[in-house]
Amino acid sequence: MASREFHPADTVIKIKGVEIGGSELVIMGGPCAVETPEQIDEIARLVKLAGGQVLRGGAFKPRTGPYSFQGIGTEGLKWMKDAGEKHGLLTITEVMTPEYVDICAEYADILQVGTRNMQNFDLLRKLGTIQTPVLLKRGFSSTYDEFLNAAEYILAGGNPNVMLCERGIRTFESYTRNTLDLAAIPVLKSLSHLPVISDPSHGTGRRELVVPMTKASVAAGCDGLIIEMHTDPDNSMTGDGVQSLFPDQFSDLLADLEKLAPLC
Numbered sequence: 635m636a637s638r639e640f641h642p643a644d645t646v647i648k649i650k651g652v653e654i655g656g657s658e659l660v661i662m663g664g665p666c667a668v669e670t671p672e673q674i675d676e677i678a679r680l681v682k683l684a685g686g687q688v689l690r691g692g693a694f695k696p697r698t699g700p701y702s703f704q705g706i707g708t709e710g711l712k713w714m715k716d717a718g719e720k721h722g723l724l725t726i727t728e729v730m731t732p733e734y735v736d737i738c739a740e741y742a743d744i745l746q747v748g749t750r751n752m753q754n755f756d757l758l759r760k761l762g763t764i765q766t767p768v769l770l771k772r773g774f775s776s777t778y779d780e781f782l783n784a785a786e787y788i789l790a791g792g793n794p795n796v797m798l799c800e801r802g803i804r805t806f807e808s809y810t811r812n813t814l815d816l817a818a819i820p821v822l823k824s825l826s827h828l829p830v831i832s833d834p835s836h837g838t839g840r841r842e843l844v845v846p847m848t849k850a851s852v853a854a855g856c857d858g859l860i861i862e863m864h865t866d867p868d869n870s871m872t873g874d875g876v877q878s879l880f881p882d883q884f885s886d887l888l889a890d891l892e893k894l895a896p897l898c
């Protein structure tokens with residue numbers, strides 16, 4: 635069902651007037667994690683001002699180590715929903731277990747499946763039972779075929795609203811946190827009708843590479859971007875401050891993108 639052969643036309647996911655997978659680029663921006671009501675409200679204001687359409691922020695964080703900050707939890711979902719509504723943005727947040735799908739779907743417009751959960755089949759099956767749009771991140775060691783099969787679980791369950799996200803893969807290179815696989819964008823667009831989103835933040839792990847890799851992703855044909863931005867990246871509660879843009883970099887980038895592709 636994810637294949638172009640099955641469905642030749644591009645899938646366009648419409649959420650409250652925003653179209654993902656249509657002719658305009660969609661920008662999702664925000665912090666790695668929701669930290670305080672003030673933080674998410676201020677970042678939402680800046681995302682909107684810069685021209686973004688979707689506020690990102692994790693309330694449940696998949697951390698490599700069990701002692702790292704694991705996210706604010708349900709309270710954070712509420713803060714993010716309020717910030718999104720106040721500033722006129724859609725919201726996207728990560729869901730990690732089937733038990734939390736309903737609560738996350740109650741508060742967010744789009745549910746994110748993280749790279750570590752791409753093959754969490756119970757989670758994918760559960761997401762197939764609802765209609766909330768899902769942004770499925772590519773597992774950092776997954777082939778295109780495995781990625782598309784993971785999307786298939788959600789589609790086969792009855793949820794057609796799936797977007798694919800390239801967020802970098804693990805390679806021998808250690809200068810970057812991951813290697814953003816730019817070729818994935820045109821490959822996935824040719825194999826599948828689903829919208830393709832690029833994540834240059836996790837794809838590089840380095841702030842100075844986010845701008846050029848965003849532009850490269852647009853040139854490669856992505857339908858949208860998910861970009862980390864923080865008002866105080868040096869003091870962010872996850873280690874992802876090093877890859878987060880400052881607000882002025884984020885707004886300059888969006889202004890530049892308008893020269894490359896029409897924005898929503």
Ligand code: PEP
Nearest residue numbers: 666748749750771801836
């Ligand atoms: C994130 O978006 O903050 C995140 C944890 O992403 P990934 O699953 O790609 O590592």
Ligand code: MN
Nearest residue numbers: 666862872874
């Ligand atoms: Mn992050």
